[in-house]
Each structure stands twice: as C-alpha cells, then as structure tokens.
Amino acid sequence: MKSYIVNITMVHVQPTVRRRVIMPAGATFNRLHEIIQHMTNFESYFTDQPYHFFEVVVDGLCITDNPVQREELKDSKRLTPKLPTRVKIDNYLEEHKQLMYTYDFGDDWRFSIELEEIVEDYHFGFPTLLDGEGTAPPEDVGGPPGYESFLAIMENPTHPEHDHMKQWVSNARYEPYDKNRINQSLKSVKYKKTEWDCINHQNYAIISDPYRESELSEEQAAAKPEKSVPKKSAKNELTAEQQEEVELYIKAMTRLYGMVQFEQVVTLYNLQNVHKITVGNLQxxxxxxxLNLSLQKEDILYKDTVFLGPKLAGIVPEQFVRETIEKPYYQPAKEQLLRYADPSYFDQTPELLHLEKLFQKENIPQLQIDRMLHTFMVGLSKWHANFMEVIGRLMAQAGPLPEEQVKKIVPVAINVSNAVRLIENRGHTPQEMFGLERADVKPLIEQAASTEVKVGRNEPCPCGSGKKYKKCCGK
Structure with a gap:
C-alpha cells in the first residue's frame, strides 16, 4: 500500500530527539498527533483531560484540537480553523515535503516532520518506527530551556533541586528511547487494513519483512517458511476507512450517551451512512x-453486547439503566456527532463563550482559562455532578476576584451548566430535557432501536450485568 517514510525531529532540543517512521497514507492530523505521542514521553492523547493541544499551520489552515482557538479563528481572515480528525496529511506532506507541528502552547514544543520517501511495499495498517535516537522530554518540563535545566539537575546529585526533581519525574512518563517498546505501542494505532497476503508470515507472526523485524526464532521460521493462507473475507467486510468511522461512532456515542448497545451503534450508523453495517461487523x-485495544486506551469497555463509556467509571450499570431507560436519545447530525469522539470536545455554546470572556476581562492568561474551563466542563458532565463543588473549584482556580465580578460570573456558570450534554439525559442538556418531557418527543434513533431490539425476559440484560433481563432491568 502507499506509505510515507518521514523523519520527525524535535526542534531546539539537545541531545537530539529524532524518530524515523513509516506510516500508511490516509492518516488524519489527529493520527499524526497520536503517533508522535506514542513515540515520545508526552501523554495528553492518553488522558481524559488533555490540557495540552497541538496545531499545524499550512496553506492558510490552522489544524488544531484546541476548541477555543478554533472558535477564535472563525472570523479570522488570515487562518481558517480545521478539526484535525477531519483533515488528512497526504496532500500537504507530499506538496510541502516538510510540516511544522507545535505541541503544548505553554512549553512550545516544535517538531519538524520531513517526508523522506513514498513507498508502495509497506503492507501493515499501522506505523512502524524504523530507527531513532534520544530520550524524549517528559510532559510539563518547561519546553527546550526547561528540559536543558532538567537534564543538568538530574545529572548532578549535589544540585539542591536534584532530589526534588527525581521525585517529580518519578510521577511523570519519562521512559528511555526503546525502539521495540515504541513499535509494540504503535501496533495499536491501526487505521488501515493489514495486507497479510503480501507479508511473509506464519499464523500472522512475521517471518521476514523489509520494514519490520521477524517475530519468529530462526528455528520457527525454518520449520514452516511458507505464508499462511489468509482467512476468507466476510461478505460485508468493511474497508479501513469504514472501520475507522465505526470506531469514531463508538467513541462518540459512549461519550455522549454513557452506554450503548451494539444494535444502537449499528442503527445510528446505518441511518447516517449509505454503506450499511451489521452487529456481526462490530463483533x-x-x-x-x-479496535478493542484502541477503545481500552480511552477507557471504553464492552461487555456482552454493550459498550460502556469512560463517564460510567464507578457507576453501577443497572442503576444507570434504571435512571435513563425512559429517556430519549439526543441525535445530532453525523458531523456534529463525530466531534464527540474527541475526548477534549465540548459544545462551544454561547453561554460558555460568555463565561470565557468574563475571565478574559480579569486578565487571566488564556492558557489558564482554557484549563479552567476544560476542568469545569469535565466536572459538569460527570454523572450526577455537584454544581457547587464544580463552581467552587472553578473560582478557586481563577484566584481572588472582586465580589462584583463573582456575582457576574456565577449566574453565567449556572447557564453553562444548563447547556451541558449529560449521560443521565442520554446526551440532552437539562434545558432540552425539560422541553422534551413537556412535549413527550421521541427522536428517531429511539424509535428505530426500539423496533429492532426486543429483549426477551430470559435473555441477557442489555445493561451488561450478566443477569437475565427479568431478574435485572426487566423487574
């Protein structure tokens, strides 16, 4: 398949940190971000509170995962904001041969991404690290100058900050460069179908390959050197692009609804796409x-035929089902729905923008405001959130403010809380839920799911408890 060999080098960092990687064509800028995070010691991609954002500026576009920055650029004549999950790198990489990726606007890490070669003989659906050098800096070390000071302190046991720095870095991700470990991690970044019929393998263990090392000992490879016969394709086999889109649906729906049955994913996907999928495709x-590995990285689990989202951690599924079973599902259009696949995404409502402007008037740094509002929105969107605790944390982060400003901020924060999409409302805001309860409206996904999925009293409960329906939610 068409693939790119690229050299990714950290700018202004010494000792040199460089990674030479081969990656299939078709990656989005968000995939590129994920790949870089796997090959360094940065970790915002793997947390549910990614305070550190990235951007690539090219051809008049600002491709960034920072929702505040995208909102600010909406009326800009200089740059057009783009969501990185919707833009692929191919044309920009091939045309310019070099891209500049900036990560964490506070520390201002910069990476030069240079296209070395386009090849057609790479057949794996995920990237592979070919070679590299240098241990990458840990998160929040202070950019290139901070990293230089960090290394000097760590190398000098007599430095007064040495013990403190050792203690700090023990809680950070700071692993030495290890090609094998990185390649094992990169196998989870799959966005194309691996072409096993073009690979010399034995039961899907690599015997020999131009880009990946053998996974068999010499004795094992000699015992049966021929290629294994690939499994036959399913009649309704999904393309790599469709697989990636299905994954986005699962991530978006679990973050928006908390819990979804396989049938509900299939129903909504089929309502919004020409190509149809089945529950068998998901299985x-x-x-x-x-897919399972990718979901687990973002704390999305599946049990029987139910996906459980990260917001359900610590919540008893049976309780969740009992409290939500009578509520309709909020069903956004496809483009809006898939935005929720991004863990850092929240609706940029007028109420939230109003709250941001109030903090800006207090001359609070924008990066601090971004972090405050992200923490605030995460707190509000949790199951049965305590508003007083969440607003108290927000005001504490803002620091001492004049009483008259506090009186202005709190009512706006209340308005924000009434416009947050909640899993206990199956994606509706409190305001929308109030209107639906009065109108008794049932959205289309609810109608479709209710006609297609009928749970017998002796069948497994759809909440994933493992009990029969009649002994669980069907009581």
Whole structure:
C-alpha cells in the first residue's frame, strides 16, 4: 500500500530527539498527533483531560484540537480553523515535503516532520518506527530551556533541586528511547487494513519483512517458511476507512450517551451512512483485537453486547439503566456527532463563550482559562455532578476576584451548566430535557432501536450485568 517514510525531529532540543517512521497514507492530523505521542514521553492523547493541544499551520489552515482557538479563528481572515480528525496529511506532506507541528502552547514544543520517501511495499495498517535516537522530554518540563535545566539537575546529585526533581519525574512518563517498546505501542494505532497476503508470515507472526523485524526464532521460521493462507473475507467486510468511522461512532456515542448497545451503534450508523453495517461487523472488529485495544486506551469497555463509556467509571450499570431507560436519545447530525469522539470536545455554546470572556476581562492568561474551563466542563458532565463543588473549584482556580465580578460570573456558570450534554439525559442538556418531557418527543434513533431490539425476559440484560433481563432491568 502507499506509505510515507518521514523523519520527525524535535526542534531546539539537545541531545537530539529524532524518530524515523513509516506510516500508511490516509492518516488524519489527529493520527499524526497520536503517533508522535506514542513515540515520545508526552501523554495528553492518553488522558481524559488533555490540557495540552497541538496545531499545524499550512496553506492558510490552522489544524488544531484546541476548541477555543478554533472558535477564535472563525472570523479570522488570515487562518481558517480545521478539526484535525477531519483533515488528512497526504496532500500537504507530499506538496510541502516538510510540516511544522507545535505541541503544548505553554512549553512550545516544535517538531519538524520531513517526508523522506513514498513507498508502495509497506503492507501493515499501522506505523512502524524504523530507527531513532534520544530520550524524549517528559510532559510539563518547561519546553527546550526547561528540559536543558532538567537534564543538568538530574545529572548532578549535589544540585539542591536534584532530589526534588527525581521525585517529580518519578510521577511523570519519562521512559528511555526503546525502539521495540515504541513499535509494540504503535501496533495499536491501526487505521488501515493489514495486507497479510503480501507479508511473509506464519499464523500472522512475521517471518521476514523489509520494514519490520521477524517475530519468529530462526528455528520457527525454518520449520514452516511458507505464508499462511489468509482467512476468507466476510461478505460485508468493511474497508479501513469504514472501520475507522465505526470506531469514531463508538467513541462518540459512549461519550455522549454513557452506554450503548451494539444494535444502537449499528442503527445510528446505518441511518447516517449509505454503506450499511451489521452487529456481526462490530463483533468481528472486536475479535480482531485492534479496535478493542484502541477503545481500552480511552477507557471504553464492552461487555456482552454493550459498550460502556469512560463517564460510567464507578457507576453501577443497572442503576444507570434504571435512571435513563425512559429517556430519549439526543441525535445530532453525523458531523456534529463525530466531534464527540474527541475526548477534549465540548459544545462551544454561547453561554460558555460568555463565561470565557468574563475571565478574559480579569486578565487571566488564556492558557489558564482554557484549563479552567476544560476542568469545569469535565466536572459538569460527570454523572450526577455537584454544581457547587464544580463552581467552587472553578473560582478557586481563577484566584481572588472582586465580589462584583463573582456575582457576574456565577449566574453565567449556572447557564453553562444548563447547556451541558449529560449521560443521565442520554446526551440532552437539562434545558432540552425539560422541553422534551413537556412535549413527550421521541427522536428517531429511539424509535428505530426500539423496533429492532426486543429483549426477551430470559435473555441477557442489555445493561451488561450478566443477569437475565427479568431478574435485572426487566423487574
């Protein structure tokens, strides 16, 4: 398949930190971000509170995962904001040969991404690290100058900050450069279908390959050097692009609804797409392993035929079902729905923008405001959130403010809380839920799911408890 060999080098960092990687064509800028995070010691991609954002500026576009920055650029004549999950790198990489990726606007890490070669003989659906050098800096070390000071302190046991720095870095991700470890991690970044019929393998263990090392000993490879016969394709086999889109649906729906049945994912996907999928397609993707690994990284689990989202951590599924079973699902259009696949995404409502402007008037740094509002929105969107605790944390982060400003901020924060999409409302805001309860409206996904999925009293409960329906939610 068409693939790129690229050199990724950290700018202004010494000793040199460089990674030479081969990656299939078709990656989005968000995939590029994920790949870089796997190959360094940065970790915002792997947390549910990514305070550190990235951007690539090219051809008049600002491709960034920072929702505040995208909002600010909406009326800009200089740059057009773009969501990185919707833009692929191919044309920009091939035309310019070099891109500049900036990460964490506070520390201002910069990476030069240079296209070395385009090849056609790479057949894996995920990237592979070919070679590299240098241990990458840990998160929040202070950019290139801070990293230089960090290394000097760590190398000098007599430095007064040495013990403190050792203690700090022990709680950070700071692993030495290890090609094998990185390649094992990169296997989870799958966005194309691996072409096993073009690979010399034995039961899907690599015997020999131009880009990846053998996974068999010499004795094992000599015992049966021929290629294994690939499994036959399913009649309704999904393309790599469709697999990636299905994964986005699962991530978006679990973050928006908390819990979804396989049938509900299939129903909504089929309502919004020409190509239809089946529950069998989902089960095959999960059995293959890559989808399951990708979901687990973002704390999305599946049990029987139910996906459980990260916001359900610590919540008893049976309780969740009992409290939400009578509520309709909020059903956004496809483009809006898939935005929720991004863990850092929240609706940029007028109420939230109003709150941001109030903090800006207090001359609070924008980066601090971004972090405050992200923490605030995460707190509000949790199951049965305590508003007083969440607003108290927000005001504490803002620091001492004049009483008259506090009186202005709190009512706006209340308005924000009434416009937050909640899993206990199946994606509706409190304001929308109030209107639906009065109108008794049932959205289309609810109608479709209710006609397609009928749970017998002796069948497994759809909440994933493992009990029969009649002994659980069907009481």
């Amino acid at each position: 095959e993707l999960l059995t293959a392993g890559e």
